[in-house]
Amino acid sequence: MNGAQDLGGAMGFGPVRPEKDEPVFHASWEERALALTLAAGALGEWSIDEGRYARESLHPALYLNASYYEIWLRALERLLREKALLDQKELDSGQMTSPPAPTRLPRLTPEGARRLMAMGTPYRRQPSAPARFAVGSRVRAKVINPRGHTRLPRYARGKEGVVERVHGAHVFPDASARGESQPVWLYTVAFSARELWGEGADPALTVSIEAFEPYLVPCEPKS
């Protein structure tokens, strides 16, 4: 979706302000927001892409004003409500008012948490078809404006680039955010800054995105 999360090339946000000796967390509630997001996610009720979609669905004014953990927390509340694990009254009061719902996966134990962090959850899958593109293929990113989740940033849509790496077949976020499973090939596609930003672009700049095969069409070399 064309939400506030799609920030590449936006202007007016001012300088980057690195913080000297930045702590891992700035407040204890941030620690709990992170841990609750991971532990609730481990119940298996939503995919990482549904989680991202919940965050980018926040009103742009809220998204841009919130700290990152606040964005996570607001999205977590929304997911728990949408999946009927908690209702609004429970979220507001912190008190249980309805019986627990069954979940796909059991509650995360301390051991399970260690395993989850150490092992992760790989996203590579068996391909169901051969790759359409190879290293060196000229491709164009489609112009799409889906209402749902996508990982094709606006600044790359319609632009022509070159396939630089082929990463195998991966979970397709656009489908995964709808709860569907559809592995597709994943590529690194490199674009010249001139192609992305036009006149006045840095001639020594190349920008790449990770592009899923459904985002791409073949591009014949110009004659």
Added chain:
Amino acid sequence: MASCACPTEHGRTAIDGYDPAARVKALEQVLVEKGYVERAALDVIVETYAHEVGPMNGAKVVARAWIDADFRMRLLEDGTAAAAELGFGGRGGEHLVIVENTPKLHNLIVCTLCSCYPWPLLGLPPVWYKSPPYRSRAVIEPRAVLRDFGVNLPEATAIRVWDSTAETRYLVLPLRPEGSEDLSEDRLASLVTREAMIGTGLALAPAGAAA
């Protein structure tokens, strides 16, 4: 206030009165009460990212690559497998890709759409990495972003920006600083900053070396 210049985001007030500290307290309480989460598991997660996983992991990978040419080759070929040789991997780094700086090419990592970052090697991302100024500007004016970090690259140095728009997670292998030829692996690792591995910085010069 949204206009607060404080980089830590302290002092913000949500426009709808949302109080994250109070909300998270209520949320944890009801999630525990309903049996969806266990407090001890939450503590393990916090403990891990507060103390065990951080940029010191990535620095070890970089130092090894600087002293071991075979490891460096394996690292650039398959970052996930090579990092696993040193015991690093897992959540947020299931598919690691390491890209190498050269005297002519400087790499920079960003996630314009969210906050994708190689957790097993760098830990949790700093606030600036997740914030609109970095995410918006890294892909259109990376040289200006680098100047915000005090890094001035020659105009002839090519810049390559990697936008992490999938579960592939990137790490920069920075240039080994001059004057570091005789240093031990541990000393080398101490020169490798988090910023150097994101590409917003360079590896530190060893103490005593000419600037």
